[in-house]
Amino acid sequence: xxxxxxAARAAGTATERILHDTLHGTHRGVVVDSPPxxxxxxxxxxxxxxxxxxxxxxxxVAQTNAQVDDLVxxxxxxxxxxxxxxxxxxxxxxxxxxxxxEAVLKSAKAADLAGAKVVIATAAKWAFxxxxxxxxxxxxxxxxxxxxxxxxxVAGLFERALFVGDPGxxxxxxxxxxxxxxxxxxxxxxxxxxxxxxxxxxLPQHRLPVSWRLPASAAPLVSDAxxxxxxxxxxxxxGDRRLSFGVPGDGSGPDxxxxxxxxxxxxxxxxxxxxxxxTDPEAVRAIALVVRRLLDRGxxxxxxxxxxxxxxxxxxxxxxxxxxxxxxxxxxxDLGVTGVTVDTANRLQGREFDVTVVLHPLSGRxxxxxxxxxxxxxxxxxxxxxxxxxxxxxxxxxxxxxxHPSTEPVQLGVTVKFPDGWEANHAVLAHLSEHRVTWxx
Amino acid sequence: xxxISVLARAEAMATGRATPLATARHRHLSDRPLVxxxxxxxxxxxxxxxxxxxxxRDEPRLLAVPQPRDRDLRFAFLAELAQVVxxxxxxxxxxxxxxxxxxxxxxxxxxxxxxxxxxANTSAVEYVRLLGRSTRFRRxxxxxxxxxHPVPARVPLLGRWLTHYGERARTPGSALLLSAxxxxxxxxxxxxxxxxxxxxxxxxxxxxxxxxxxxIEAARRAESHRGxxxxxxxxxxxxxxxxxxxxxxxxxxxARYDAGITGAxxxxxxxxxxxxxxxxxxxxxxxDLLRELPEGAHVADRWKRDRWSYTSHxxxxxxxxxxxxxxxxxxxxxxxLAGRETAQVxxxxxxxxxxxxxxxxxxLAGEAFAGRVDRVEMAMSxxxxxxxxxxxxxxxxxxxxxxxxxxxxxALPDGRTQQARFVEWAGSGxxxxxxxxxxxxGKVPDPGTVPEEGDEVxxxxxxxxxxxxxxxxxxxxxxxxxxGPPGAAAATVTADTPTAPVAVTESPDLATTEDYL
Numbered sequence: 001x002x003x004x005x006x007a008a009r010a011a012g013t014a015t016e017r018i019l020h021d022t023l024h025g026t027h028r029g030v031v032v033d034s035p036p037x038x039x040x041x042x043x044x045x046x047x048x049x050x051x052x053x054x055x056x057x058x059x060x061v062a063q064t065n066a067q068v069d070d071l072v073x074x075x076x077x078x079x080x081x082x083x084x085x086x087x088x089x090x091x092x093x094x095x096x097x098x099x100x101x102e103a104v105l106k107s108a109k110a111a112d113l114a115g116a117k118v119v120i121a122t123a124a125k126w127a128f129x130x131x132x133x134x135x136x137x138x139x140x141x142x143x144x145x146x147x148x149x150x151x152x153x154v155a156g157l158f159e160r161a162l163f164v165g166d167p168g169x170x171x172x173x174x175x176x177x178x179x180x181x182x183x184x185x186x187x188x189x190x191x192x193x194x195x196x197x198x199x200x201x202x203l204p205q206h207r208l209p210v211s212w213r214l215p216a217s218a219a220p221l222v223s224d225a226x227x228x229x230x231x232x233x234x235x236x237x238x239g240d241r242r243l244s245f246g247v248p249g250d251g252s253g254p255d256x257x258x259x260x261x262x263x264x265x266x267x268x269x270x271x272x273x274x275x276x277x278x279t280d281p282e283a284v285r286a287i288a289l290v291v292r293r294l295l296d297r298g299x300x301x302x303x304x305x306x307x308x309x310x311x312x313x314x315x316x317x318x319x320x321x322x323x324x325x326x327x328x329x330x331x332x333x334d335l336g337v338t339g340v341t342v343d344t345a346n347r348l349q350g351r352e353f354d355v356t357v358v359l360h361p362l363s364g365r366x367x368x369x370x371x372x373x374x375x376x377x378x379x380x381x382x383x384x385x386x387x388x389x390x391x392x393x394x395x396x397x398x399x400x401x402x403x404h405p406s407t408e409p410v411q412l413g414v415t416v417k418f419p420d421g422w423e424a425n426h427a428v429l430a431h432l433s434e435h436r437v438t439w440x441x
Numbered sequence: 442x443x444x445i446s447v448l449a450r451a452e453a454m455a456t457g458r459a460t461p462l463a464t465a466r467h468r469h470l471s472d473r474p475l476v477x478x479x480x481x482x483x484x485x486x487x488x489x490x491x492x493x494x495x496x497x498r499d500e501p502r503l504l505a506v507p508q509p510r511d512r513d514l515r516f517a518f519l520a521e522l523a524q525v526v527x528x529x530x531x532x533x534x535x536x537x538x539x540x541x542x543x544x545x546x547x548x549x550x551x552x553x554x555x556x557x558x559x560x561a562n563t564s565a566v567e568y569v570r571l572l573g574r575s576t577r578f579r580r581x582x583x584x585x586x587x588x589x590h591p592v593p594a595r596v597p598l599l600g601r602w603l604t605h606y607g608e609r610a611r612t613p614g615s616a617l618l619l620s621a622x623x624x625x626x627x628x629x630x631x632x633x634x635x636x637x638x639x640x641x642x643x644x645x646x647x648x649x650x651x652x653x654x655x656x657i658e659a660a661r662r663a664e665s666h667r668g669x670x671x672x673x674x675x676x677x678x679x680x681x682x683x684x685x686x687x688x689x690x691x692x693x694x695x696a697r698y699d700a701g702i703t704g705a706x707x708x709x710x711x712x713x714x715x716x717x718x719x720x721x722x723x724x725x726x727x728x729d730l731l732r733e734l735p736e737g738a739h740v741a742d743r744w745k746r747d748r749w750s751y752t753s754h755x756x757x758x759x760x761x762x763x764x765x766x767x768x769x770x771x772x773x774x775x776x777x778l779a780g781r782e783t784a785q786v787x788x789x790x791x792x793x794x795x796x797x798x799x800x801x802x803x804x805l806a807g808e809a810f811a812g813r814v815d816r817v818e819m820a821m822s823x824x825x826x827x828x829x830x831x832x833x834x835x836x837x838x839x840x841x842x843x844x845x846x847x848x849x850x851x852a853l854p855d856g857r858t859q860q861a862r863f864v865e866w867a868g869s870g871x872x873x874x875x876x877x878x879x880x881x882x883g884k885v886p887d888p889g890t891v892p893e894e895g896d897e898v899x900x901x902x903x904x905x906x907x908x909x910x911x912x913x914x915x916x917x918x919x920x921x922x923x924x925g926p927p928g929a930a931a932a933t934v935t936a937d938t939p940t941a942p943v944a945v946t947e948s949p950d951l952a953t954t955e956d957y958l
Contacts, residue, residue: 028921127911148923149775153911155920176613176781186771186923188778199924277444323807326842 007235011210015043018162018206022047022137023054028160031143031193031205033167035232036222036383037213037352040164044141045075047162051137052082052117058137060120061154063145067350069095071141072120076101085116089125127153134159140192141165145349147172148195149188163193168226168383169349170376183413194415210235213352213386217265225427226379228419236304243310243355243387246298253439254289258297260435261355261388268432272440273396276364279327280394282441283363287317287392288331290357291340301354301387310387312339314354318381319344320361320372328359345380356385360393362425368404373421382428391432398429445802446630454632457655459647463628465796466734469616469744471557474728475529476501478561478720479568480713481680482509483687487575489518490682491713494525498725501718505710507698512590519576520593527595530556530602534755555617555744555751558606559728561641561678561720562622568680569618570607576600577764601764605754608765612781614743614788617751621727622678628731632656640664641723642675648730678720686716737795743788770927772916779910786907794852794905803901804839811899812837814892815871829886832864835872835898842902849874849900853890858905874900 021030034040051058062068072086083103086094090108098104105113110129113119123146138158140146144165171191178189185198197203211219212235219234243262249255253269261267269290271282299310319325322344329342341353358381361372382389406422449460475496482488488509493501502525506518533556542548560566577600582591610618626638631647638644646659663675672690676683690712698705769777793800793809803809816834821827847863859879867873881887892898917926
């Protein structure tokens with residue numbers, strides 16, 4: 001039995017169990033933890049199809065309009081005849097991509113979508129739906145990124161639900177302090193799943209065990225660093241994916257780190273230690289150069305999906321802050337690069353690329369705050385790639401971490417999340433240091 | 442920390458005095474605030490040691506507890522505090538104005554002004570909450586003749602008001618309960634850390650260092666300079682006391698009091714007054730400094746929300762409702778959080794609109810841009826009834842983070858907000874945008890509603906008046922995911938009391954073994 005078909009079988013068994021509990025279980029909720037790229041969207045589409053096949057109609061709750069559009073597109077592609085309702089806000093029309101699906105109805109009013117078997121909207125939009133007969137079933141997507149108070153607003157609309165999400169990604173946040181409710185089971189700023197499970201501890205919990213996105217070089221690190229108690233593995237083996245370049249490296253720092261990442265799946269381009277403003281001009285420039293060289297050298301990605309060139313649409317740059325993303329965009333434009341996705345970790349959640357270039361959240365900082373140490377932020381940035389991830393960072397982050405242990409107060413009644421960001425950062429850094437290319441721009 | 446505040450701190454360090462962060466005062470200051478400077482006993486949570494309180498800066502009322510571990514003395518202190526604070530709070534209750542009916546609200550009554558409590562620092566705000574929590578569930582002899590430890594009349598009512606003020610202080614931009622350190626740090630940046638800014642004396646030293654001293658020298662002196670008696674010249678602003686004072690002065694005095702020596706109680710009161718008076722003066726001095734700034738244009742709007750808050754609590758007290766519950770239920774917690782998040786966004790927008798220096802910070806962060814209108818080209822929308830959608834090019838040196846089709850907002854002279862959409866960068870430093878509303882109903886925009894060539898304009902990427910989200914369910918409709926309706930479990934505890942449909946009356950705090958130490 002090859003490891004790959006073994007992985008496929010494990011994933012298949014998990015999916016069958018989840019669908020069984022969803023369709024025939026006695027509990028009001030089913031929770032599914034899905035590591036990065038483990039087929040969460042496929043599961044949602046499949047569950048929706050099976051529920052409809054069983055004669056049910058259902059509502060689907062996602063967190064952002066982009067996620068909703070993506071789900072509608074996938075579901076309509078998988079089942080072109082299925083009447084799907086896309087409920088949207090009056091000033092946020094759905095993506096025109098959906099126009100190609102004839103069976104998709106679009107409206108800002110839930111009443112117009114009565115004919116749809118599946119109605120999909122964001123949690124914020126569902127919260128405005130009132131005075132309707134509750135749905136028998138719901139699917140809540142990205143449930144770990146949904147806040148408890150958002151679930152409170154919509155939970156009256158359904159009788160039972162399948163909650164799907166990735167516990168390792170960024171936790172929901174609030175722009176004001178919410179410490180006064182810390183430890184309460186229904187802390188409104190906590191994640192929807194935390195509240196759900198606190199009140200319904202007996203709900204069945206499942207886990208998707210295989211990441212189809214992350215290559216064999218990345219899954220063990222991401223699993224160990226961010227999911228120490230719920231390990232997963234890669235769906236592909238070493239050697240199943242290859243990244244190669246038509247143009248050989250010229251020996252410069254960016255080329256050497258690109259070669260290292262192509263060979264090992266990881267690359268760390270380390271700039272000299274220095275305290276910098278958030279939009280560190282040298283680091284930003286280094287990122288732009290790496291991207292430029294990735295494109296110029298004619299990358300080709302070989303994977304189980306076939307052989308394809310690594311174009312700008314297959315590359316992403318991830319940062320912690322919006323101004324950093326803006327600075328990288330400007331630097332890329334200066335080098336004549338267009339079409340590369342540049343965004344913050346929050347906005348890259350759920351996305352997938354062949355190669356990612358990441359500005360380390362702690363690069364050049366004088367301190368390590370809770371924001372920069374957040375486990376989910378690093379996890380998102382380190383788990384978007386199918387082939388390779390290149391991290392650009394100032395030297396000295398390891399010492400910085402040692403100078404700033406986590407100092408967040410311990411709140412009674414709050415489930416401690418493992419691992420903490422400090423530990424996860426060290427784990428990732430230790431691994432990256434084996435793939436280090438030092439460079440003085 | 443935003444880039445502009447980093448800059449301001451660096452500048453404060455370089456110049457040796459605090460740098461202004463604002464050109465307007467962004468918090469309401471009452472004409473007759475009540476200042477409250479409490480001290481607490483070291484090692485005994487919630488045991489007040491003394492307080493200066495009052496509305497007259499020259500004659501604070503001194504309250505002192507000669508032996509804080511004596512619970513009778515503690516409640517005598519609280520009764521005395523209630524005698525000062527409650528008449529002040531109630532003095533605003535009857536002067537009302539009528540608020541006309543709106544779409545969402547019937548005609549209603551709102552208090553014309555509201556009482557304002559000012560304390561020294563955020564720990565004191567926390568202490569106000571603690572006092573509220575420890576007194577609002579107490580029973581007086583009148584409440585329950587069988588109560589084994591009745592408290593003086595009006596103490597539970599004081600607790601309810603302090604709880605309300607403490608809770609309201611968590612709403613961003615509110616001003617019912619203010620702390621001097623928060624007021625000062627909002628308006629000035631010092632060259633020290635946020636933590637060091639919590640020392641009111643040091644903070645004031647940075648804002649106005651004495652002649653011939655830099656902020657850093659003056660702050661160090663405020664923090665650690667001791668007189669010949671070994672005591673700090675500027676004691677900590679409380680509620681915690683200086684340990685040296687506790688050990689060398691207070692402890693011997695308390696021992697004399699315990700031994701029954703005549704005059705020992707008065708001596709303790711005098712010692713405490715000496716520890717609190719510098720803080721009392723510093724709080725008033727902070728307000729003086731703030732009053733020198735002109736009030737921001739939206740401050741009155743936010744103060745009105747505070748007046749509503751005060752009025753509604755007045756009504757709850759008058760209606761005989763029970764004290765605020767120990768813990769919020771799921772729906773109340775979500776409601777509060779949503780309200781505060783909206784208030785935070787509103788506050789940030791209003792402060793920027795009221796103050797060019799704050800707006801400069803937002804511009805530097807890429808969240809707004811200002812510039813001169815270079816070109817205006819009239820265009821119409823498509824559709825059955827074409828509407829004006831003028832294209833405006835703004836030349837700016839700012840670098841806003843404009844996403845595709847980003848929404849833009851600007852304040853019109855009449856106070857309304859106009860919206861536009863980002864079209865594209867028309868060359869370096871030239872933003873092309875399409876104005877989409879605020880131009881009247883006609884085919885031709887109303888005069889003055891479209892920027893003209895040469896106009897100086899400031900567009901923001903953030904909304905000016907954020908809407909709240911969708912409503913929440915009623916508490917009795919709390920869904921299964923959040924534990925169902927509240928009170929289902931609590932009702933068993935209070936089974937003998939007639940249960941109100943929504944608010945379950947809470948039982949008083951239970952006596953624990955610690956109560957009889």
